[in-house]
Amino acid sequence: xxxxxxxxxxxxxxxxxxxxxxxxxxxxxxxxxxxxxxxxxxxxxxxxxxxxxxxxxxxxxxxxxxxxxxxxxxxxxxxxxxxxxxxxxxxxxxxxxxxxxxxxxxxxxxxxxxxxxxxxxx
Numbered sequence: 001x002x003x004x005x006x007x008x009x010x011x012x013x014x015x016x017x018x019x020x021x022x023x024x025x026x027x028x029x030x031x032x033x034x035x036x037x038x039x040x041x042x043x044x045x046x047x048x049x050x051x052x053x054x055x056x057x058x059x060x061x062x063x064x065x066x067x068x069x070x071x072x073x074x075x076x077x078x079x080x081x082x083x084x085x086x087x088x089x090x091x092x093x094x095x096x097x098x099x100x101x102x103x104x105x106x107x108x109x110x111x112x113x114x115x116x117x118x119x120x121x122x
Contacts (some may be wrong), residue, residue: 004053012045014108019100026096028087035085044073044080066109074101 016038023037051069052062077097082090 008049008053011049011108012042015045015104018104018107022100022103023096024094026088026099028085028096030085030087033085033087036081040077041085042081045074047076048073070101070105070109074098077101083098 019041021038024033028034028037048069049071052065074097078094081093081097085093
């Protein structure tokens with residue numbers, strides 16, 4: 001159980017780090033924007049990890065579960081960021097959400113899938 005908590009924590013921290021760098025690169029500097037960023041991402045990443053861990057019997061379909069969960073995260077974050085952040089126009093917020101989530105998906109979960117495939121081979 002503690003290994004699972006450690007892995008989930010590592011995924012959330014890495015995701016937050018990647019998305020924070022992208023948030024900064026997109027020009028978000030306002031303290032209120034950063035607070036919204038942190039709250040939104042902690043909620044969506046927490047929900048995504050609960051979602052993924054709830055599908056243990058369907059482990060062979062983890063990639064499909066992940067993709068569906070990420071689609072829900074994209075939608076939730078687009079709505080939440082658009083509603084809470086007024087620092088920039090909606091198109092920049094939309095572009096940020098898409099860019100940040102795609103990059104963190106590939107970096108964090110792409111690595112997870114690759115490790116899983118390697119373990120099955122050996």
